[in-house]
Amino acid sequence: MAVFCGAKGNKFLFTNEYKLVTSWWPKSMKKVFIFQNSDTNFKQVSALKRSFHHDILKPEALKQYLPVMDVLSREHLEREWTPNAVVKVFPLSKKYTFELACRIFLGVVDLEVIKRLVDPFTLANEGVFSVPIDLPGTAYNRAIKGGKVVRQELMKIIKDRRKELMEKNNTERTDLLSKMLIATNENGQFYSEMQISNNIIGLLVASFDTTSSAVTSVLNYIAELPDIYKEVLKEQLEIAKSKGPDELLTWEDIEKMKYSWNVARESLRLMPPAQGSFRETITEFTYAGFTIPKGWKTFWTVHSSHKNPEYFPEPEKFDPSRFEGSGPPPYTFVPFGGGPRMCPGKEYARLQVLVFMHNVVRRFKLEKVIPNEKVVFHGSAKPVHGLPVRLHPHRK
Ligand code: HEM
Structure with a gap:
């Protein structure tokens, strides 16, 4: 499984739904429900x-x-x-x-x-x-x-x-x-x-x-x-x-x-x-110098951008004013995911x-x-x- 991090990783997975990746859940989860x-x-x-x-x-x-x-x-x-x-x-x-x-x-x-x-x-x-x-x-x-x-x-x-x-x-x-x-x-x-x-x-x-x-x-x-x-x-x-x-x-x-x-x-x-969500690759592609084969699983991660001081200075501090005005940059605040699967x-x-x-x-x-x-x-x-x-x- 390839774990994608940060705003770039989020953007890549969210904007490539149905093109390079598609939604995926482990069989064990489906078996329960x-x-x-x-x-x-x-x-x-x-x-x-x-x-x-x-x-x-x-x-x-x-x-x-x-x-x-x-x-x-x-x-x-x-x-x-x-x-x-x-x-x-x-x-x-x-x-x-x-x-x-x-x-x-x-x-x-x-x-x-x-x-x-x-x-x-x-x-x-x-x-x-x-x-x-x-x-x-x-x-x-x-x-x-x-x-x-x-x-x-x-x-x-x-x-x-x-x-x-x-x-x-x-x-x-x-x-x-x-x-x-x-x-x-x-x-x-x-x-x-x-x-x-x-x-x-x-x-x-x-x-x-x-x-x-x-x-x-x-x-x-x-x-x-x-x-x-x-x-x-x-x-x-x-x-x-x-x-x-x-x-x-x-x-x-x-x-x-x-x-x-x-x-x-x-x-x-x-x-x-x-904490993020799974995808499955529907075709082979290269990201950040890594080739990810078809059929691999991927995961986007919420904390890798939510806790990044570049987007959220003093990330551990509780500060609702971060959301005033135009708020955080795109793909950095992603509790609900993004793209067609949001x-x-x-x-x-x-x-x-x-x-x-x-x-x-x-x-x-x-x-x-x-x-x-x-x-x-x-x-x-x-x-x-x-x-x-x-x-x-x-x-x-
Ligand atoms: C604070 C509450 C919630 C959070 C943080 C949350 C977060 C998420 C996230 C991260 C995803 C995955 C997106 C992805 O695959 O990239 C998702 C998918 C989904 N959520 Fe929520 N969710 C919340 C509440 C709800 C509620 C209240 C409903 C229904 C009434 C709901 C229905 C769904 C469904 C159906 C999907 C699957 C969408 C798809 O695969 O097309 N969620 N949610």
């Missing part, structure tokens, strides 16, 4: 994926999901945060992220059904980045078993929904699953349940750890740096003051969260949820993070319980103790 030997043809899945990604993840659709995100984050904070003096941010943000994805992607709100999905999904997700030895007792083995249960549970949901859609012709459902079930391919055929399942799982996998890690990193810095917290709070209170107490956030409010988004971007620079969930993640920040800082000041808690990069950035914080509610 994807239905094997199904009628699924990967090209068709990709076509379905791309058309829906564009549909569900573009601003018009996201505007529809914004109130859902706001309501759920308020409910989540009332239920899981407010009754406690200390909370663990990482496991809770995973819970919130998964519930939100279940509502938006699947139209599922029943906590029992969500629980039947989340436990096996967590096992699968935790073991997918381990050494792929499928023997009893290994993390990979647990991942394989978890993946199987996720597929079974998802299949039940898909079949029930198909029945519901057939019985009630005119449904108001706006979730992705319902839209996929009534869509047809270029030959006018409906997509199979396995194809739909594989796609939904793809979205759950791509969004779960990444977005929960992003929410956690932002709250980590807000808890650690009082000046940053103060500025974020100021911006969010301005927005809150312009609305009634129960009025939900609008797209215009999100657009006003400029400082908060710079704080989130600086958190993504220092603790990127994705993360299609970028805006979804931006909304989720900003909505959560808004609701948290308006209610609490946070204090880290473990000041220098270690963060490990296992897939995403993860605080080893889950980031426990003491909550100081604002006086009413």
Whole structure:
């Protein structure tokens, strides 16, 4: 495998998609989540994926999901945060992220059904980045078993929904699953349940750890740096003051969260949820004097530009002002990748993070319980103790 580094390496891989390289994932990862030997043809899945990604993840659709995100984050904070003096941010943000994805992607709100999905999904997700030895007792083995249960549970949901859609012709459902079930391919055929399942799982996998890690990193810095917290709070209170107490956030409010988004971007620079991504070479080529044969794998790396003092002076310093004005040079800040494969969930993640920040800082000041808690990069950035914080509610 050839590892590409720095802005030049990023640019090379991002701009040569489909020309010299193409997306690639290890077989061991696909084995955990994807239905094997199904009628699924990967090209068709990709076509379905791309058309829906564009549909569900573009601003018009996201505007529809914004109130859902706001309501759920308020409910989540009332239920899981407010009754406690200390909370663990990482496991809770995973819970919130998964519930939100279940509502938006699947139209599922029943906590029992969500629980039947989340436990096996967590096992699968935790073991997918381990050494792929499928023997009893290994993390990979647990991942394989978890993946199987996720597929079974998802299949039940898909079949029930198909029945519901057939019985009630005119449904108001706006979730992705319902839209996929009534869509047809270029030959006018409906997509199979396995194809739909594989796609939904793809979205759950791509969004779960990444977005929960992003929410956690932002709250980590807000808890650690009082000046940053103060500025974020100021911006969010301005927005809150312009609305009634129960009025939900609008797209215009999100657009006003400029400082908060710079704080989130600086958190993504220092603790990127994705460490890079794989490609496979489709033809032999030469880069920086090295010949890379056809069929080799490549990897672009996020830290090699995020931590480079040439692009980010004093790279370890948390400084959201780096993103003011024209911001960092192209191909240097790449938490979501770049080029045709750039993360299609970028805006979804931006909304989720900003909505959560808004609701948290308006209610609490946070204090880290473990000041220098270690963060490990296992897939995403993860605080080893889950980031426990003491909550100081604002006086009413
Ligand atoms: C902060 C949160 C997130 C980060 C940092 C992130 C980052 C990334 C990165 C680095 C890639 C790989 C790009 C490449 O191959 O070069 C990617 C791909 C992808 N992401 Fe995200 N992501 C996030 C959230 C999401 C969300 C919320 C969704 C869905 C709602 C999503 C859906 C996807 C999909 C489907 C792909 C594969 C795209 C393709 O191969 O064409 N991501 N993401």
